[in-house]
Amino acid sequence: QDTGLLHRIDGNRDREMVFGDISRLIESK
Numbered sequence: 001q002d003t004g005l006l007h008r009i010d011g012n013r014d015r016e017m018v019f020g021d022i023s024r025l026i027e028s029k
Helices: 002-028
Strands: none
């Protein structure tokens, strides 16, 4: 179960980083 939780957290972090990159691209425009 611990590994599953850690995996979920890592996935959320990746999503946040992706959304951040997208927001940067939108702001640049």
